[in-house]
Amino acid sequence: MRTTRRTTLRSAAVVVGAATALAVPVGSAFAYSPAGSTTGPAASVRAYVTTVKLADGSVAKVYKIGEGHFxxxxxAGSTKLDRLVSKGExxxxxxxDGLHVVLRPNGTVTSWTDGTAKPQPKPAPEKQVRKVSSVRITMTDGRIAKLVDGPNGKRVELSTPKGHALATIDLRRPSVQHDGWTYKLVRDGKHVKFVVIDGKGGGNSWVYDFDGKLIEKYTVDPSGAGRPVLLASGGGTAATGAAGLGFTALSHQG
Incomplete structure (x- = not known):
């Protein structure tokens, strides 16, 4: 005997039709109980899943008994021809009378008639897995930032030039300070930017996208001229600037 269980359907009047294949959704697991029985423990029920039209016009009513057990x-009409049982693998x-029916352990029913091609089970769709991308940049302070975009979102891993880990920031923990420098992630619409702020140097800042490209730069005017300049601000009452940072207008008096 082969690994598949074979049974012969009892004869009944049938109409020849086209081959069909239907994937049956899997519900909750139940223990086995004879058909129609409602007695015994609450879990001992024969749970109806679906009705599948077979290739010759008859139908298969599918029930789930337990995990991997259908x-x-x-x-054919009101006449019960047979019961197929699939359990385990x-x-x-x-x-x-020329009708062929297969019941698989996942509840899938396929059927065909003599003279028609046997349908092949459809492969399970592949899950779309979001790929991880990363890029390394050397920042103005000489430190290294690894910009990572993956299934768990965007993050930046900060380290020294020799590879010693300093910190990791993400959108849940978007900012960290180290030795007078501030590193932060900010949202700009649907995009996320990585911002580096030189607190020791007066507030100059550099903004990168997650391809590692320098897309914006803000420089404090050292001349002392009486005109306003944009200075990256850590928060407070500053307005929102183009990089998603706060910017404070400073007026240098001569």
């Missing part, structure tokens, strides 16, 4: 009642195969 039954299919084969019916074994599929069940039945045939009668």
């Amino acid at each position: 039954e299919a009642d084969i019916l 074994a599929a069940t195969y039945g045939q009668n």
